[in-house]
Amino acid sequence: MSPKKVLLSGSADGKISALFKRVSAVNKSNGPFDMLLCTGRFFPEAGPSEDDSEKDTEILDYVSGAKEVPLPTYFIGSFGRGAAHAIESLSSADISAAVHYLGRSGIRQLHGLNVAYLDGTHNAQAFQDDCCHAQGDVRALEQAVDKAEGDVDIFITCEWPADVTAAVPPGSAPADAGSTGSEVVASLATKVRPRYHVCGGKDVFYARPPYLNKDLGAGAHVTRFIGLGSVGNAAKAKSLHALALVPAAEMDVATLTQRPEGTTPCPYELPSTSKRPLPGADEDLGEQVRPLGLAHPPCAINDTCKATGETLEACHARSSSNTTPWEQAAERACQLHGSEFMGRELTIDVSTSGARAPSGKPVEGCWFCLSNPNADVNLVASIGEECYVVLDKGPIVDSHVLVLPVEHYPSQLSLSASSFAEMERYLSALQSCFASQLFAFERYMTFRKSGGNHCQFNVLPVSAKAAAGARSTVEQLARDHGVPLQPLDGPSKAGREVLRQAVGDGEYFVALLPDGSRLVHAITRGDKHPLNFGREVAASLAGAPDRADWKKCASSPAEEADRTAKFKKLFKPYDIMQ
Ligand SMILES: [Zn+2]
Numbered sequence: 001m002s003p004k005k006v007l008l009s010g011s012a013d014g015k016i017s018a019l020f021k022r023v024s025a026v027n028k029s030n031g032p033f034d035m036l037l038c039t040g041r042f043f044p045e046a047g048p049s050e051d052d053s054e055k056d057t058e059i060l061d062y063v064s065g066a067k068e069v070p071l072p073t074y075f076i077g078s079f080g081r082g083a084a085h086a087i088e089s090l091s092s093a094d095i096s097a098a099v100h101y102l103g104r105s106g107i108r109q110l111h112g113l114n115v116a117y118l119d120g121t122h123n124a125q126a127f128q129d130d131c132c133h134a135q136g137d138v139r140a141l142e143q144a145v146d147k148a149e150g151d152v153d154i155f156i157t158c159e160w161p162a163d164v165t166a167a168v169p170p171g172s173a174p175a176d177a178g179s180t181g182s183e184v185v186a187s188l189a190t191k192v193r194p195r196y197h198v199c200g201g202k203d204v205f206y207a208r209p210p211y212l213n214k215d216l217g218a219g220a221h222v223t224r225f226i227g228l229g230s231v232g233n234a235a236k237a238k239s240l241h242a243l244a245l246v247p248a249a250e251m252d253v254a255t256l257t258q259r260p261e262g263t264t265p266c267p268y269e270l271p272s273t274s275k276r277p278l279p280g281a282d283e284d285l286g287e288q289v290r291p292l293g294l295a296h297p298p299c300a301i302n303d304t305c306k307a308t309g310e311t312l313e314a315c316h317a318r319s320s321s322n323t324t325p326w327e328q329a330a331e332r333a334c335q336l337h338g339s340e341f342m343g344r345e346l347t348i349d350v351s352t353s354g355a356r357a358p359s360g361k362p363v364e365g366c367w368f369c370l371s372n373p374n375a376d377v378n379l380v381a382s383i384g385e386e387c388y389v390v391l392d393k394g395p396i397v398d399s400h401v402l403v404l405p406v407e408h409y410p411s412q413l414s415l416s417a418s419s420f421a422e423m424e425r426y427l428s429a430l431q432s433c434f435a436s437q438l439f440a441f442e443r444y445m446t447f448r449k450s451g452g453n454h455c456q457f458n459v460l461p462v463s464a465k466a467a468a469g470a471r472s473t474v475e476q477l478a479r480d481h482g483v484p485l486q487p488l489d490g491p492s493k494a495g496r497e498v499l500r501q502a503v504g505d506g507e508y509f510v511a512l513l514p515d516g517s518r519l520v521h522a523i524t525r526g527d528k529h530p531l532n533f534g535r536e537v538a539a540s541l542a543g544a545p546d547r548a549d550w551k552k553c554a555s556s557p558a559e560e561a562d563r564t565a566k567f568k569k570l571f572k573p574y575d576i577m578q
Contacts, residue, residue, distance in 0.1 A: 036073045
């Protein structure tokens, strides 16, 4: 686990030779570095009579190989004099060329680090020419974040985010740091949740105190914002910054979620009334009070949208009626609210404040949030006020079901008292249905993907013989896997507090045996808990050890429908909602 060493630069503004000369010196004195990431504008400012089709020779010498590039270099800021020609030359240059244009927006893994990027600014010619591509860039990055494995290490943008100095101690930020900034970038920063957000665009150096991102169920980590001056700026503001960081993918959760002293709340998600007004911001656009959802794409403020010919105001209105996937999910949930679903009224309370989903709200991409488009509602067998029962998609036996909260809570310990009570009622109904020959388990781990764990009990019936020997079977498998189990006293109804005492707010595995007793394993920091342990125990008790592997248990939609119908019939006399 060795740290990657990265150099980051502010706007090069076409001063490529000066930049590389400095990078080369720093690489010799403090290197070697793995790469150089260039934020801000890479090309020189275009004069009034010029456009980006003009040639700029400085970069071309490096593209052609006439001059040597000191480090693998990745840039955004593809606007200014000579930009179009240089990008074209780069795309046709040797693949081994050391200078790379990252593209409009996205996430790339570079030298082991997850790097997210957004090209362009409010006023760049490129955006004025094609407003809707900018919207597409923002969407593309949001989609990349949804699909990304693990956390983003570094997010680079051409522009500073609006409100970045909100929530810092008075007087601690340079005067220019808190002036104008982009709401689009601020909004994206809350979505990308990078460990470092680095940008150019002002001749100011500012390393903000870390701010805490929202916990989406997998633990919250901080973001450190760094604004860099442009290369060779007159104010002599720092334009080159070095980072040595271990990729998030290689860090344990405890280290990743450390909160350094001086950590502030997220500046972009403060209530709008506590935000300081931005000097110079356009009052007419209501920049200070507009909620931080997906703002208008970055196109020129005092212009018409060149793509649609609409005035900007109209274009703003149209853009804000487009919704993010989360908003669509929330909308879908609201539509479900109060509606009849499987013969029962469904209650879903979706908060409309804030763009992100805190614990208990639908989480994008989660298969178990019922209101999400990818939830498999065809497998649902029963739905209560706050919990539901669904057939497992890779069942160990035909009646293998999951009991889960409708909303996104990571574990039974985070459920409200009423949700927990309903979950207990479902478990008890299943106990009756399976004539007490029931095995169930819950595993809570702080996964980082898709907002983290969605609480779930795996429940399945076992034979009378397996039920009688369940405790010794489970204990034997636990020994085999090095998973020490301890009994929890008291019946599960009274036992949530007992569980809490045993595991604190840490990760755990808990098994419910046919005789109603429970065994728990508190997963300690650094423990490598075997992910499939619960399924292996369940498969063994069910007499089908070969079905421990989920991937071998997929079934066709017809089989799923058949299995769901059969289970509903079996469960109907016991269903708490019947
Ligand atoms: Zn969920």
